[in-house]
Amino acid sequence: MAGNWAPVKRTRTFEEVLARIEQRIVEDGLRVGDRLPGERQLAEQLQVGRSSVREALRVLETLGVVSSSAGRGPDAGAVLTSRPGTALTDLLRLHLGLAGLELSEIIETRLMIERFAASRAAALRADTSALDLALAAMDAARDAAEFVEHDIAFHCAIADASGNRLIGVIMRSIRDSVRPHAVAAVERLGVGSARLRAEHQLIRDAIASGDAAAAATAVSEHLAHTYDLEL
Amino acid sequence: MAGNWAPVKRTRTFEEVLARIEQRIVEDGLRVGDRLPGERQLAEQLQVGRSSVREALRVLETLGVVSSSAGRGPDAGAVLTSRPGTALTDLLRLHLGLAGLELSEIIETRLMIERFAASRAAALRADTSALDLALAAMDAARDAAEFVEHDIAFHCAIADASGNRLIGVIMRSIRDSVRPHAVAAVERLGVGSARLRAEHQLIRDAIASGDAAAAATAVSEHLAHTYDLEL
DNA sequence: ACCACAGTATGGTCTGACCATATGGCAGGC
DNA sequence: GCCTGCCATATGGTCAGACCATACTGTGGT
Numbered sequence A, B: 001m002a003g004n005w006a007p008v009k010r011t012r013t014f015e016e017v018l019a020r021i022e023q024r025i026v027e028d029g030l031r032v033g034d035r036l037p038g039e040r041q042l043a044e045q046l047q048v049g050r051s052s053v054r055e056a057l058r059v060l061e062t063l064g065v066v067s068s069s070a071g072r073g074p075d076a077g078a079v080l081t082s083r084p085g086t087a088l089t090d091l092l093r094l095h096l097g098l099a100g101l102e103l104s105e106i107i108e109t110r111l112m113i114e115r116f117a118a119s120r121a122a123a124l125r126a127d128t129s130a131l132d133l134a135l136a137a138m139d140a141a142r143d144a145a146e147f148v149e150h151d152i153a154f155h156c157a158i159a160d161a162s163g164n165r166l167i168g169v170i171m172r173s174i175r176d177s178v179r180p181h182a183v184a185a186v187e188r189l190g191v192g193s194a195r196l197r198a199e200h201q202l203i204r205d206a207i208a209s210g211d212a213a214a215a216a217t218a219v220s221e222h223l224a225h226t227y228d229l230e231l
Numbered sequence C: 001a002c003c004a005c006a007g008t009a010t011g012g013t014c015t016g017a018c019c020a021t022a023t024g025g026c027a028g029g030c
Numbered sequence D: 001g002c003c004t005g006c007c008a009t010a011t012g013g014t015c016a017g018a019c020c021a022t023a024c025t026g027t028g029g030t
Helices: A013-027 A039-046 A050-062 A084-097 A103-123 A129-140 A144-161 A165-177 A179-189 A194-208 A212-227 B013-027 B039-046 B050-062 B084-097 B103-123 B129-140 B144-161 B165-177 B179-189 B194-208 B212-227
Strands: A066-069 A077-080 B066-069 B077-080
Touching: A013 A039, A013 A050, A013 B084, A039 A050, A050 A066, A050 A077, A050 B050, A084 A103, A084 A165, A084 B013, A084 B084, A103 A144, A103 A165, A103 A194, A103 A212, A103 B103, A103 B165, A129 A144, A129 A194, A144 A165, A144 A179, A144 A194, A165 A179, A165 B103, A179 A194, A179 A212, A194 A212, B013 B039, B013 B050, B039 B050, B050 B066, B050 B077, B084 B103, B084 B165, B103 B144, B103 B165, B103 B194, B103 B212, B129 B144, B129 B194, B144 B165, B144 B179, B144 B194, B165 B179, B179 B194, B179 B212, B194 B212
Parallel strands: none
Antiparallel strands: A066 A077, B066 B077
16 A cells, blocks of 8 residues: 555546646737636637536636627627626625525624725725715615615725725625625614614714724714624 | 617626526535536526526536536436535636736734634644644645645645634635745745744643633734734 | 617527446345 | 346436526727
């Protein structure tokens, strides 16, 4: 008996295709908006079946790297895009549904992100017009679902104001994946809740005044109240 | 001319299959380790072609929800898993390579996460044996690649010690996706860098002593030094 | 100029076949 | 009785070809 043998790597065809496409994207310096060769052409070039090419493209589409559409124009076919958000949303939703993750872990992660984002936004003296718009829309909302729409916009605007796009992407995905829980929370508190309104205003004012510590504190208290958890 | 028409939603067959499979998983209360029907059986039940079923399963596999393997046993076929990490790693790597995200944004996000995780680990008085093991392995490393392996283990152990699995998943994915940059940074600083060693020890000791503030500070200084950025 | 229609390139889907792999079970030898 | 080796079978992996739906492109008629 010799030593440990490395397990035989069985590489599926579509994985090889995936690597070749990725390699080609990097080598050719393709950018968002550029178009990949057609499925039939790729299959012929790589000497594989069209279905293998399709599965590779499906993976890239799932990861938000390409977007496919039929037709004939220059925008048809597989076009390079950059939509990490949709993939991340599906990722969280599925792994939340399959009991792999607890809701409390996602909420805690959101708290971490939003404290950071609010602090950074305050430190940067970020523009608060997007926040004010969302606040006004929340005031006008007639039901919980509509309220939550603008609540998500409010909190994502804070994440965007951090100046870090990855933070914004993660925040949007988290909010989209826990949307039903947010609606339930708002229905429990009441759509016109004065306390909710005051907490949002407090966060907005802290950012506008450039007080990073106050912004972080306001976010913590808002989330603790909304989801009924201790810090 | 009437008002705005909602665009016709062209739902591709495999997306419908995807929804049905997800619905079935939830309704049947399937858990990790359970097996889905075979591709041919699913195709017949849903009255679609096998290729549509395959594309749906490919999406689920990409998102780390199922794992497919051939053969005949009870573990063959599409089995439910929970590996959000691989999907997240691919997601970050591709969107980093395709110029959608800047490295600095990922590093900043890592700083946010690791400050949080170290603080929480210290507050929880987490066990530091995994950290000590990684430290010893780093001391014994002979080259930068080997060093980075254990460096990743060290920092992921901190994330795990936060008690939040999502934090651990995100940390692993970030570290895996920026591994080449970490190797370059270690080569620049030197594998046997005393300063690197001291910074790691400082983080470990702060967590062991339960000093959350000191742990966060130590993490910040470590990352600022490693990646040569200002806080 | 403009418009209508045929041509065509493209993704989306289905079918059937075959290959590769891994298990289950049976037959034969010890 | 037990082990060994081979065959049957179930499953994913791949390919080829066909057809459909879609959306642009060019052409010819008005």
